[in-house]
Amino acid sequence: MAVTIDDIAKAAGVSSATVSRVLNNSGYVKDETREKVLKAIKELNYTPSAIARSLSKKKTNTIGVVVPEINNPFFGEIIKGISEVADEHNFNLILCNTDEDIKKELRALKLLKEQRIEGILITPTSTDSDYSSEYLWTIENLGIPVVLIDGHVKYSNFNGVFVDHIKGAYDAVKTLIDEGHEKIAIITGRMNSRPARERLAGYKKALKLHNIPIKEEYIFYGDYTHEKAYEITKKILEMKDRPTAIFVSSNMMVLGCIKAFSENNIEIPKDMAIIGFDKVEVLNIIGMNISFINGPTIEMGKIAMKMLIDILNNSQATDTKTINLSPQLVLKGSEKYVR
Amino acid sequence: MAVTIDDIAKAAGVSSATVSRVLNNSGYVKDETREKVLKAIKELNYTPSAIARSLSKKKTNTIGVVVPEINNPFFGEIIKGISEVADEHNFNLILCNTDEDIKKELRALKLLKEQRIEGILITPTSTDSDYSSEYLWTIENLGIPVVLIDGHVKYSNFNGVFVDHIKGAYDAVKTLIDEGHEKIAIITGRMNSRPARERLAGYKKALKLHNIPIKEEYIFYGDYTHEKAYEITKKILEMKDRPTAIFVSSNMMVLGCIKAFSENNIEIPKDMAIIGFDKVEVLNIIGMNISFINGPTIEMGKIAMKMLIDILNNSQATDTKTINLSPQLVLKGSEKYVR
DNA sequence: TGATGGAATGTAAGCGATTACATAATTAGA
DNA sequence: TCTAATTATGTAATCGCTTACATTCCATCA
Structure with missing residues (x-):
């Protein structure tokens, strides 16, 4: 050396x-x-030495990536997309995993700023916690271009690539309605997360627009975990006026449903239709016909990175850039069996 | 700024x-x-400015992480382990995703060296390709401490955290034998990868030690993909002298098997026993009773990072450090049904 | 009260590159 | 052959810190 x-x-x-x-x-x-x-x-x-070069050029060619859960393939794919584009443009990636802990997130931001990264791609922890105002303040005062990925930060307009959760949920539920379902349940995510709220909104919107009354008994409040979804699903199966379809607000929760189904010999979609938000690739690989609404993960990573590069190249422009991606509905068999 | x-x-x-x-x-x-x-x-x-500090201190407190496939949760978990320990010790992580492309891997190494990282954690692309000698040369001449994770590099002794693939495979197959199986098939990984060869060796060893003749017809050469495993499994199911158990050499391939099983109404483990190498968490979550041999991923990441820190603190020591982790066999139901 | 030594602060030389500016060498044009 | 332009190279300041060394301050003690 x-x-x-x-x-x-x-x-x-x-x-x-x-x-x-x-x-x-x-x-x-x-x-x-x-x-x-x-x-x-x-x-x-x-x-x-890139260090010495960075110091004299005042340019590090490095960007920071902040994700809440690196071992979730959802984020793995986003990073894959980011990394592809970053590679093409010779950017290095500093990775920060925050374990959904907003304190760690704050720490990561500070750390990245010290590293004099050129920009940040961040998938914000999906909680409106006590720290969120400090969090916001920190992001805004970072003096570094930030592009958010999937997850608006409350009350703020940042650059970002977002998924239209309302539309996604609407599409999913509408599909179920079109197939003839009227008794449609929803298992929501944690309600202090924006995507969860929006997905619920999409669910309600679809029912309303098709003149199906919204029943409180069909709305189940989950927390994104498969365990909770499992419990909820067992309850659903015991209902006397049982729903014929479930819209599940996250991929992990779909797994809980499936477990409950298989324990009760419920066949999808013969006995119960199900559509989940965000895919679980494995299920389709093993031949399970589960329909999903997909935020295009790899694509999101790519787009976000491109947007960031764009911003870096036009640093004078001050308007915030926003892209809303429509999640795509991937139907797998469910339609075949409708009544 | x-x-x-x-x-x-x-x-x-x-x-x-x-x-x-x-x-x-x-x-x-x-x-x-x-x-x-x-x-x-x-x-x-x-x-x-960490940049300026690094330059004057000649210390970056940054380590490089090189993985072949960031969107595979297997690596995601390794990174999670790494990142946890790195956090505790205030190390930054520069991430390089190589898409199993050894050229990208070489490029990543160069890039990391420019960044004057203190050490590298690398999960080598599991191929003995034309470039592997250049690759080896590069690693050895990097002048930076390297710790390998799961994947020996041919003919070389580096520091590393490894999985004992032979033992893992042996344990898995022995379990099947103990359960009474004698007709045990194997679906191997790509044979130019060391883990694949070692797992096959473990398979053979178990049979030999239990006086079960090794039949060439029961050895199927896969390539780690679920598609190939699916094809192979279909063929296995059609065999006249059909095996009663399959040892599957990778997690993705297990998925192909399951697909073939379900299409043919084969129940696990009633009609066919199966043990896979490296878990697919999702399958267990949805209540499928598949047994796996697990390299402890998060743990491996942690241990590797700790080993690297250890090496950095004792830079005078020149002996190579190696830890061989025994993968753990997680039995799920398969034993219940044996004949 | 002056010597002594720890505490507190400042000065300036790096760290390893880049780059503005100066200078030297070469080529072309008249 | 001389001048001007081009090409080629060198000198040294700079980037934003750290740190060895020097210096100043102040309390303590004989």
Whole structure:
């Protein structure tokens, strides 16, 4: 690690400025000189220091990525998308996993700012907690371009790539209605999260527009966990006026439903129709015909990264950029069996 | 971003050295002075530059993480483990996703070296390709501590946290034998990957030690994909002397098997026993009783990161450190039904 | 009261690159 | 052959910190 640009300069018998020119393909360098320099670089196994370069150029070519749960493939795919575009544009990625802990999120932001990253891509923890105002304040005062991914931050308008949860939920429920269902239950997410609220809104909207009365008994408040969904589903199955379809507000919760179904020999979609928000790839691979509403994860990552690059290149523009992606409904068999 | 340590110094009426002392809690600083400095920092919303600090300290407190497939939860969990420990020790993570492309892997290594990271955690692409010698050379000449995670690099001894694939496979197959199975098939991974070869070896060892002849017809060469496993499983089901159990060499391939099973109304484990290498959490959540051999992913990430920190703290020690983790067999119901 | 030594702060030289500016070498044009 | 333009290279300041060393301040003690 000891070898520096000066060592190369000495070895090649030139000045460090010349070596720098070779390194950056800038300015004038005689071919012969370039050869000498390249030779020295190779012989000494020299790798320039991005740190020093960053300091003098005031440019790190690094962006920060903040996700709440790295081991969830949903975020894994977003990162995959980000990383693809970042690669193409020679950006490095500093990753921060926050475990849905807003304190860690705050810490991550501080840390990233210290690293002098050029921009941040962040999938905000989906909670309106006590810290959220501090959180907001921090983001706004970061002085660094931020692009949010899937998850509006309350009361604020930031750049971002968002999923239209209302429309997604609406589409899902409408599909069920079109198939003839009228008794449609919903299992919501944590209601202090915006996506959960919006999905519920989409559910209600679809019912209303199709003149189906909204029954409070059909609205079940979940918390995004499969355990809770499992409990809820068992209850649903015991109802005397049992729903014929369930709209499930998250992928993990779908799993809980399925478990309850299989324990009670409920066949999908013969005995019960189900549509979930955000796919569980595995289920389709093993041949289960579960329909999903999908936020296009990899795509979202790509778009967000492109948006960020765009912002970096036009730093004078101050208007906030927003893209709303419509989640896509992937139907798998459910329609075949309708009454 | 314009505000520097000198601005703070000026604002607080001290020298930059004093500000630095406050920042790092080093040397002597009068309480009164400290207050002034902290006040200035707060008022000017100052964040020190990690870049400049790294340059002068020759220490970045950053480590590089290289994974082949970020959207696979297997790696997501490893990263989660890494990130947990890294957090505790104030290390930053630069993430490189390589898409199983050894060229990208090489590029990532170069990039990380430029960033002057302190160490690298790498889950090598599981292929012995044409580039592997260059790859090896690069790793060895990096001059940076490397800890491998799950995947020996051919012919080399590096620091690393490994899974004992032979033992894992052996345990799995032995379990099947103990349950009374004698006709046990295996679906292997890509044979140019070391884990695949070792798992096959474990399979053979178990049969041999229990005096069950190894039949070539029961060895099926897969490629880690669920599609291929699906095809293979269909063929297995059509065999006249059909196996009663299958040992499947990867988690994705288990999914292909299950699909084929369900299409043919094969019940697990009544009609066919199956044990897979590396879990698919989702299957257990939905109540499917599939047994798995698990490399403890999160744990591996943690251990690897701890090992790296250990190495960084004892840079004089030159012996290579190696930990072999025994994968754990998680039985789910399969035993209940044996003949 | 002056010597002594710890506490508090400042000065300035790096860290390893980039780059504005100066200068030297080469080429072309008249 | 001389001048002007181009090309090629070097010098040194700079980026924002840390830190060795120097200096000043102040309390304590003989």
